Amino acid sequence: MRLELHPQNPNPRNLKTIIECLKDGGVVIYPTDTVYGMGCDIFKHEAVERICRIKGIDPKKSHFSFICYDLSHLTDYTKSVDTPLFRLLKKALPGPYTFILPASRQVPKMLKTKRDTVGIRVPDNLICRTLVKELGNPVMSTSLPIDEYVEEYTDPEIIHDKFGKLVDIVIDGGPGGILPSTVVDCTGPEPELIREGAGNWEELV
Template sequence: MPAEFLKIHPQNPEPRKIQQVIRCLQDGGLVIYPTDTVYALGCDIHNARAVERIARIKGIKPQKNDFSFICHDLSHIADYAKVSNSAFKVMKRILPGPFTFILLAGSRVPKVLANRKTVGIRIPNHPIPLQIVHELGNPIITTSIKDDDEFMEYPTDPEIMFERFQHQVDIVIDGGFGGLIASTIIDATTDDFEVIREGAGEFIY
């Protein structure tokens, strides 16, 4: 059965539609959703089969995944990653925002994601994913939707994403056109913060 194309207001997400997404995620569904950078593919991090489905779509083995996940706020992050005082201060200053922080993994990271000692954490400045995570009660996977177009690495039109992925995912959220630049990735596993990918966010430490 093809995915549902679900329009959600990007600034004032309709609660009824957010609940529809929550039910899908709780049932092991895959969702394409907007962030403050590019569109992403995600699922509930505690559903191993859903994580495996995303790995198949990305063409990787589940054990080799490098998926990051979206948290609702800084207190949420502490449940899944080890955050030093210095990292906390930096994150408090610039999040929500277009940054991914690489941190040492915490004890609550699910086994299917715990193949590495580190995890990538995002708190995007976008109401839709933040509301989804808040209502769900735990993080969701975030992995960027890539395009085969040599001129444009990330697709921006939800309708085009629906055409491409409608038989692989369960919901494609239309929250307006997406961005073209992914998040800036910062290694915060030590207090010698290192930008390992320049992206949409300008990191000044």
């Protein structure tokens, strides 16, 4: 199923359908402020396993991130963040960054890495942030089952044609990007750039 949601004013009825799907353990493809991603409710174990099967990956070796509504989720899903780091996060988010942080006990075990970390995203995109807000907890986020994002994967219709049968809903929120988020590891003494993407690292530090 492909459902359209206006980027600034999402249709409440379509939104409700998507939220119900996530609550029932569904898997959706949705827009972010970078590329289109695939995800589910972080507490739906079977949905996470299904995404791993779709992508042909081992959940134990995978790195997933969470889409959060805002920084208030940090206290729930990460261990204490010091003031300089919080300032950095506040400056960058909402925005095209993924921050790797120490995971709290509330993070489902299968979504933690061996290092006990979790990736946190607060995209500058009203659709995915509204989904999280309405759902009441973060949405797991991972890339589409492709090797790289190219021009055709910016078009939700093409995404639906290629992957619509693998997931429950493809959310059409208009054209997506081809650059993924910039990934920053914040578990060491200094933040470290892991992947340069859509977010400008120089501006951040």
